[in-house]
Structure formats: structure tokens, C-alpha cells
Amino acid sequence: MKAIRQPRLPAAARNLLEEALASHGQRLTRHRELIFGMLLSQRDHPTADEVFLRSRSHCDSLSLATVYNTLETLVQCGLVRAVNYEREPTRFCPNLSEHAHFQDKRTGRVYDIDLPETVIEQLKAVLPEGFQAESLELYFHGRTSPKTSPAESNHAH
Amino acid sequence: MKAIRQPRLPAAARNLLEEALASHGQRLTRHRELIFGMLLSQRDHPTADEVFLRSRSHCDSLSLATVYNTLETLVQCGLVRAVNYEREPTRFCPNLSEHAHFQDKRTGRVYDIDLPETVIEQLKAVLPEGFQAESLELYFHGRTSPKTSPAESNHAH
DNA sequence: AACCGTAATTAGAATAATTCCAACTTCAAG
DNA sequence: CTTGAAGTTGGAATTATTCTAATTACGGTT
Known part of the structure; x- marks a missing residue:
């Protein structure tokens, strides 16, 4: 080693x-x-x-x-x-904040999308009685317009 | 055949x-x-x-x-x-309405969760400029309480 | 510093879902 | 009927991931 x-x-x-x-x-x-x-x-x-x-x-x-x-x-x-996107190999993302993911159809690249706390609440509120969510994954798939699409890494930190 | x-x-x-x-x-x-x-x-x-x-x-x-x-x-x-849950084999679900999915940790069973139009709007509003979503997948993972957990099929139809 | 036991790492084999392929069949249209 | 494209087939191939059994590293104890 x-x-x-x-x-x-x-x-x-x-x-x-x-x-x-x-x-x-x-x-x-x-x-x-x-x-x-x-x-x-x-x-x-x-x-x-x-x-x-x-x-x-x-x-x-x-x-x-x-x-x-x-x-x-x-x-x-x-x-x-x-x-996990579709049946592509699993990708890994160092956590920190709650966020969703967006995959660009054309490039296959995945971006982080911040999720405001209020939205997360709303999402959990969607569950009927008797369902307790412990985790939640939100995946978008679509296109990014070249003008505004962010650079390689999502958040420098 | x-x-x-x-x-x-x-x-x-x-x-x-x-x-x-x-x-x-x-x-x-x-x-x-x-x-x-x-x-x-x-x-x-x-x-x-x-x-x-x-x-x-x-x-x-x-x-x-x-x-x-x-x-x-x-x-x-x-x-x-x-x-697609985690890295389990792909499951299939006849469409009809927009909905999310909820997987029970214990049984592995997957349930449909109706998604009101308003929530979907809210979700798409979360995307920054330059991101156009064409599809959206929402996965919950957690527990169902035995009392209220629904029967085998989600919506009879 | 040597010793122990557990945890971590390793290479390679094994698994499992899915896709590919090349041959064969079906079927609608001319 | 024929013909050709679309659909189907079984089996081989692919690929991500997990498993296994053996080796190595390491913290705690003398």
C-alpha cells in the first residue's frame, strides 16, 4: 500500500x-x-x-x-x-447538504440541486398515513442550456 | 408461441x-x-x-x-x-397518473404515492436557470406501520 | 519491542441483471 | 402467395457489483 x-x-x-x-x-x-x-x-x-x-x-x-x-x-x-441513475453504474457524491440530482441527457453529467427545507417538508407531507420515510431521493433528467449550465464541479467549497 | x-x-x-x-x-x-x-x-x-x-x-x-x-x-x-431502487433489479409499473414510489425497508415492497400537480410544480421550480427537466423520479424509502399499510396492489382500477 | 486479535485490504472468482447477436418466425402489404 | 420488415428466440456476452479466502496492517497489552 x-x-x-x-x-x-x-x-x-x-x-x-x-x-x-x-x-x-x-x-x-x-x-x-x-x-x-x-x-x-x-x-x-x-x-x-x-x-x-x-x-x-x-x-x-x-x-x-x-x-x-x-x-x-x-x-x-x-x-x-x-x-443511481437508470441502470448506470452507481455514482458517489460527498454529502453535506440535502439536495436532489439532475442529469443532463446529452452529456450524462450529474449536477447537485439544492433542496430548500420547505420543499422537503412538502414532499414528506405527500405520504399517506402509515408511511414513514427515512430517506428521499429526487432525480431529474433533462437538458441544460449551454449558456447557464454550471461548470464541472458544483460547489467549490 | x-x-x-x-x-x-x-x-x-x-x-x-x-x-x-x-x-x-x-x-x-x-x-x-x-x-x-x-x-x-x-x-x-x-x-x-x-x-x-x-x-x-x-x-x-x-x-x-x-x-x-x-x-x-x-x-x-x-x-x-x-x-429503480438502489441497485435492485428494475421494477415495472403501468403508468396512468404521476406518482412517486415508496419502498418498505422491511418487506422490500414498493408502493405508489400520488403526487399532486401542485407538488410537481414546486419541484420543478427548484431547478436553477438553465435546467429543463423532462422527467422526475421521486423515491422514498422507509417503514410502513402495519396498521395502515395498504394491501398488495395499490389501486384497484 | 514482540504479541494478539480484529479490522482492513487484496486478487480473483462468482453472481446477477441486462444486453447483444445471429438465426428464425410472423405478419401485413403488395 | 411472396416478400421484407418487425418481432421473437436461445444462448452467449457484458458489466457492475459482491463474495471469498488468504494476507496484511494496526491499536492495545504486556
Whole structure:
């Protein structure tokens, strides 16, 4: 697991990661740090395979299985959301705020769409008696007009 | 393609099917009629495989490939919606009204949730300039309380 | 610093849903 | 009838993901 030159995670992100892992009884490892960092540094909703390729350049001897394991762990810990469009491979998105997703028909690219708290309330209000939602996924699919379509990453942060 | 005893489709449904197919340059065939009928008669969001098994009992020598083809055709024609939860196999749902889906954590069962027009408007209003949605999928995931949870099929019709 | 036990990682095999393909059949129109 | 396009077929191929069994790393304890 020789790291070639592992990019250091900003302290805030590192703490977030460490605590989220700890609260789920998991250790902070170099791989988890690396992969979480990769997701944060290029927020374009990569697939597991893309994460693998990107991470590989920082750590040889990283296996695809580890990437899957790690992404799963991050999802469990609530640090990352899994984004499933149609029957495309699952994409991953470092969480932070509640949001929906929008996929551009033409490019396949996925964008984050902020969801105001009020809208989320409204959505949950749509459920009949007896249904308790624990999660909610909202997917749009359509076109972006070239003029206004945002750049590669959604929120710099 | 010997039909053993193909259930006849109600005239209304048959017309709907025929017209939707015609408007997309497709023929009405026995298989398409059968499979559409299967979806209508048991609206529990079956997977392709389940549709295959159910249809098999009415038509021997039906192939799984045809089921996939036919379901795809029905989706193209707007008669059926594909429902994708997590990375489970795609389920199919005969359309009619705009609605969301709710999956029960415990049973895995999927329910239709009516979406009032006003809510849909609100949702589309959430999109920033430059995003034009052509479709919208809303997925809930959670628990149903046994008391109030609905029976097998969502809307008798 | 060596030891232990558990957690993490690994490579590769296995799985499962879906798609592809090339041959065959059906059917409507001429 | 023939003909050709559309529909169907079984099986092979693809692909994302999960599983497995073996190895390695690591924190806590002497």
C-alpha cells in the first residue's frame, strides 16, 4: 500500500471523516482518507471505477474491491450519497447538504440541486398515513442550456 | 408461441396499448398484449424476471429476451414506468397518473404515492436557470406501520 | 519491542441483471 | 402467395457489483 504522494486532507474534512468513522466503529485508514479526499476534490459524481482510477495515481496497489468497500463504508457513515441513475453504474457524491440530482441527457453529467427545507417538508407531507420515510431521493433528467449550465464541479467549497 | 389461455385485455386497455404502440410505429402483438395485461393485473411492481415467470404460465415458449424487449417498448411508449431502487433489479409499473414510489425497508415492497400537480410544480421550480427537466423520479424509502399499510396492489382500477 | 486479535485490504472468482447477436418466425402489404 | 420488415428466440456476452479466502496492517497489552 505504498502511497506515492498522498494528498493531505484539510483538517476540517479529516476530523469530519474521523468522527463519522469512529461513531460507526470504524477506523481511519489511509485508504479511506485518500478516497474521501478524492471525492471532495473532484465533485463530479464519479463511479466506483472512476474513483479507483483517480485514486490509483496516488496509491499503487489499491484494489477495486477496497474502493467498493470504502465507498460503502462512507455511505454507511453518512458522508457520501450513492446516486443511481437508470441502470448506470452507481455514482458517489460527498454529502453535506440535502439536495436532489439532475442529469443532463446529452452529456450524462450529474449536477447537485439544492433542496430548500420547505420543499422537503412538502414532499414528506405527500405520504399517506402509515408511511414513514427515512430517506428521499429526487432525480431529474433533462437538458441544460449551454449558456447557464454550471461548470464541472458544483460547489467549490 | 402457443398461448395456453391468454387472458383477454379489457377493451379500454387494449385500445390504449394499440394506440400508444401505433403512435410509436410499433405493432400490437400477442406478446405485448400479454405482458401489458400481466402488469395491469398485478400491480405490485414486478421485476422483468417476475413478469417473465407470470407470463410463462400463459404462453409457453416466451423468452426472457422478449420480456425485456417488450418492457422496454412499453416504457418507450409511455405506458409503463421503470422503477429503480438502489441497485435492485428494475421494477415495472403501468403508468396512468404521476406518482412517486415508496419502498418498505422491511418487506422490500414498493408502493405508489400520488403526487399532486401542485407538488410537481414546486419541484420543478427548484431547478436553477438553465435546467429543463423532462422527467422526475421521486423515491422514498422507509417503514410502513402495519396498521395502515395498504394491501398488495395499490389501486384497484 | 514482540504479541494478539480484529479490522482492513487484496486478487480473483462468482453472481446477477441486462444486453447483444445471429438465426428464425410472423405478419401485413403488395 | 411472396416478400421484407418487425418481432421473437436461445444462448452467449457484458458489466457492475459482491463474495471469498488468504494476507496484511494496526491499536492495545504486556
